[in-house]
Amino acid sequence: MIIRSLALLSRRLNQLSGALAMLLIAYLLCHILLEIVLRLFGTSTYVLDEFVGYAIATITFLGLGYSLERNGLIKVNILSDRLPEKYHWLLDTFISLVSFTMFFWVSCYWYINVSRSFKRNITSESIAETPLWIPEGMVLVGLGLLCLTLFVRILVLISTRHAPHIEINK
Amino acid sequence: AAKFDFSNEYNATSIHAEGDKYFIDQVTKLSKGEVDITLHTGGSLGFKSTDNFYAVADNAIQIADTLAGSMAGIDPIFLLSSLPFIVENEDQAEQLYQIAKPYYQKVFAQNGQILLYASPWPASGIWSQKPVTTKAELANLKIRTYDKNGTLTLREAGAEPIKLSWGDVVPQLSTGGIKAVLTSADAGASGKFWEHLDNYSAIQYAIPLNMVHMNKDAFDDLSTDEQSAILKAAALTDEHNWKTVRTRVADNYKDLAANNVTIHQDLSKNFISWLQESAKPSLKEWLEDTGTSGSDIMADFEKNK
Amino acid sequence: MEIVLSAVGVIALILLVLGLGVWVFSGLAIVALLSLIVIGDVSMDRAGAILSRILFRSANSWELSAIPLFILMGELIFRSNISDRLFRGLEPWTKKIPGGILHTNVFGCALFAAVSGSSAATTATVGKITTTELKKRGYDRSLSIGSLAGAGSLGLLIPPSLVMIVYGIQSEVSISKLFMAGVLPGILIATLYSGYIVIRALLNPSLCPPEKSETAGKLESIFLLLPVISLIVIVMGAIYSGIATPSEAAAVGVFATLVILIKERQLSFKMIQEAMIATLLSSTMVCSILVSAALLSTAMGFLHLPSELASYIASLNLSPSLLLLALAVFYVILGLFLDGISITVMSLPITLPIVILAGFDPIWFGIFLVILIELGQITPPVGFNLFVLQGLTGEKIGQVAKSAFPFFILMCVAAFILCLFPEIALWLPNALSK
Ligand code: NA
Numbered sequence A: 001m002i003i004r005s006l007a008l009l010s011r012r013l014n015q016l017s018g019a020l021a022m023l024l025i026a027y028l029l030c031h032i033l034l035e036i037v038l039r040l041f042g043t044s045t046y047v048l049d050e051f052v053g054y055a056i057a058t059i060t061f062l063g064l065g066y067s068l069e070r071n072g073l074i075k076v077n078i079l080s081d082r083l084p085e086k087y088h089w090l091l092d093t094f095i096s097l098v099s100f101t102m103f104f105w106v107s108c109y110w111y112i113n114v115s116r117s118f119k120r121n122i123t124s125e126s127i128a129e130t131p132l133w134i135p136e137g138m139v140l141v142g143l144g145l146l147c148l149t150l151f152v153r154i155l156v157l158i159s160t161r162h163a164p165h166i167e168i169n170k
Numbered sequence B: 001a002a003k004f005d006f007s008n009e010y011n012a013t014s015i016h017a018e019g020d021k022y023f024i025d026q027v028t029k030l031s032k033g034e035v036d037i038t039l040h041t042g043g044s045l046g047f048k049s050t051d052n053f054y055a056v057a058d059n060a061i062q063i064a065d066t067l068a069g070s071m072a073g074i075d076p077i078f079l080l081s082s083l084p085f086i087v088e089n090e091d092q093a094e095q096l097y098q099i100a101k102p103y104y105q106k107v108f109a110q111n112g113q114i115l116l117y118a119s120p121w122p123a124s125g126i127w128s129q130k131p132v133t134t135k136a137e138l139a140n141l142k143i144r145t146y147d148k149n150g151t152l153t154l155r156e157a158g159a160e161p162i163k164l165s166w167g168d169v170v171p172q173l174s175t176g177g178i179k180a181v182l183t184s185a186d187a188g189a190s191g192k193f194w195e196h197l198d199n200y201s202a203i204q205y206a207i208p209l210n211m212v213h214m215n216k217d218a219f220d221d222l223s224t225d226e227q228s229a230i231l232k233a234a235a236l237t238d239e240h241n242w243k244t245v246r247t248r249v250a251d252n253y254k255d256l257a258a259n260n261v262t263i264h265q266d267l268s269k270n271f272i273s274w275l276q277e278s279a280k281p282s283l284k285e286w287l288e289d290t291g292t293s294g295s296d297i298m299a300d301f302e303k304n305k
Numbered sequence C: 001m002e003i004v005l006s007a008v009g010v011i012a013l014i015l016l017v018l019g020l021g022v023w024v025f026s027g028l029a030i031v032a033l034l035s036l037i038v039i040g041d042v043s044m045d046r047a048g049a050i051l052s053r054i055l056f057r058s059a060n061s062w063e064l065s066a067i068p069l070f071i072l073m074g075e076l077i078f079r080s081n082i083s084d085r086l087f088r089g090l091e092p093w094t095k096k097i098p099g100g101i102l103h104t105n106v107f108g109c110a111l112f113a114a115v116s117g118s119s120a121a122t123t124a125t126v127g128k129i130t131t132t133e134l135k136k137r138g139y140d141r142s143l144s145i146g147s148l149a150g151a152g153s154l155g156l157l158i159p160p161s162l163v164m165i166v167y168g169i170q171s172e173v174s175i176s177k178l179f180m181a182g183v184l185p186g187i188l189i190a191t192l193y194s195g196y197i198v199i200r201a202l203l204n205p206s207l208c209p210p211e212k213s214e215t216a217g218k219l220e221s222i223f224l225l226l227p228v229i230s231l232i233v234i235v236m237g238a239i240y241s242g243i244a245t246p247s248e249a250a251a252v253g254v255f256a257t258l259v260i261l262i263k264e265r266q267l268s269f270k271m272i273q274e275a276m277i278a279t280l281l282s283s284t285m286v287c288s289i290l291v292s293a294a295l296l297s298t299a300m301g302f303l304h305l306p307s308e309l310a311s312y313i314a315s316l317n318l319s320p321s322l323l324l325l326a327l328a329v330f331y332v333i334l335g336l337f338l339d340g341i342s343i344t345v346m347s348l349p350i351t352l353p354i355v356i357l358a359g360f361d362p363i364w365f366g367i368f369l370v371i372l373i374e375l376g377q378i379t380p381p382v383g384f385n386l387f388v389l390q391g392l393t394g395e396k397i398g399q400v401a402k403s404a405f406p407f408f409i410l411m412c413v414a415a416f417i418l419c420l421f422p423e424i425a426l427w428l429p430n431a432l433s434k
């Protein structure tokens, strides 16, 4: 029961972050086009490379949990293909656990940095003086969602012996 | 022996990397090989200037060579050396650095670091297709700038500043997307700008500093002899770098002349004072951001220059 | 020798971790962490500070923005009838050539390389448009995937090129000349690939099924090709007129595609939605692997692995031709598991001076290096074009790598030809800069 509601939660959150990431892709497009047009008229947004950098980092990390749920992240599977089908869930649990540990651990260190940027109000050195905790925090959110998705995956694997995944029509 | 990683984002023959190698050589000599520093040029460890301050604070790397302006979001004092038209030459730049040094040292100390030495850039000027020696010639010029103050100042002066990543500069020069670049003769020479541009105006826009800083814990873990080797080497390198930046400019000018770039020196008073006027808002904003420390430094500098 | 052991250890670790079936992006991050801690003897806290910062830094990159946008362009074209029209339009021209429209992969990539600076974007965009069509038409899967893997890496050799920009800045040689120097070698490699497809098709006609008899006439084909031709003209025009930088070309490409789709009344909300979902999935896959590959590169930097291997080669005092051979082996080995830009910045301070001392032209060496880096894009265990194609086609990585192998060999041949005839690279920049 708890597992199912957690799974639902991670699914909904990933849908949300996925939608946000897609909006950001549209934003990338618009900002670059705007910059090209402004430049023709001798002016500029002056923050193109800075903001586009933040956006692409956010898109990548917000997309991780979303892609993981939809089997969009590739694996190599040289050894697992030689393993009998009925043990696949065990191997999957193991690699999910290892990945979870890795990214949870990295997230903890990144959290230290984000909270420092927030507390000291550190900004970028550009014209926009962007508070750095915003883009850094978006990456942290993406990492957090990835950890949640992996955690749910482990629970589902242990309870059902099958990996959860959402079909999409490509 | 202690092993340190030292990161900068400049290529191996740049003035900064050369200074850093000089420092490492001095340390090796003075510590009799007990302190082993590896220099990673070209940002090859993956850190950019903007990452260095906290990368060193967190001991990810022990030493870094960092563009001071890139730390302005941490403390506005670091913007000082890249403020436009404050110093007229290397003597004044060195003087200003000595005046501001205690302020820099304080910020580093508060973040678990020590300031080792400065690595000044050769003065920035304007690389352009057509000569830029008057207000009219600057008007509506599409010019690539490297920081916020450059953008504000040149916009104020009537040009059309554009922000581009360094990697996009040469492709844009070759297609005519930009007509000029605000940078040093040195950086332009290493980018072979003379293939696209024929003029260099030595407006002495600024002599920005890079700072080389070290993690304090890593320093404290060294023996007293090793510590003094590092400090001695840092002092020697500081002296070396301020000397080099002067000769470097002379060498760059020879290079430019050999490649048929016209160097415009001794620009008209009118033009320079127009540029200085355009830079006023940047200076004013900086004085507001830094409060008394900024005005103290400026007062001291005006008195002594 | 200790450093060679470390290199072997890292490669073995990658094979083990990725082979177990860990997602590539997470596997490379794990290998980076283990290398730092086990081989580099770095403390946990320090490793955390290093890796978390590089994670953000490498994702926060202006140059990466071309990847989702070019992928979006490919997805839109794939979902419209532009791709179908492209192939029907090409049929009358390629009917008589053995291999038929399989050559689209090679020429499509070569052409696309002229607007894109990266190989991942080239492979992903062209691959999206061609793989499904070629499969539908019954072309040999292996030849189709292999030619894409090989030709996709031309993105780095035909200007604009991210690697050349990095090389130019690091080695202080003219980026414009490097760009010019890449053109003829790029054409040479494309020709080798097409020649190979012709030979394979002649030896075994079943690889390329005969086209239907009722192909379009030549005049009609021009009409069919019109959307693709206008796309190419618009994007190239934007770059070479200076209106857009190479990094901005992708946005221009998406914009032009949207305009054409609106004009042809093909754009629908459903199409945009599906294209966006597919774009997010592919670009997350590619960008996340690039990010964790950056973690691995940083870890190798802290182990001083590339620089010490390069210093070892420098210490051997080899004759010029042996030096080139040793460097080729060195770069191909690093290319097994590191990305091209990292290899360039880590090794160049050591390799470039010895190369110049041996009398080689730095522009020529830049092109040679780019070809060696392209090789790394199609070698397992870490090869970006292989990953992109695995994601696109759903084939196993081993199968993709096997398909790419003949094209790997052909690229080695190209590198060898470039050593014998350096003028292939140097003629154009010398002729144009006078
Ligand atoms: Na290209």
Ligand code: NA
Pocket (backbone or CB within 6 Å): C335, C336, C337, C338, C375, C376, C377, C378, C379, C380, C381, C382, C383, C384
């Ligand atoms: Na590879």
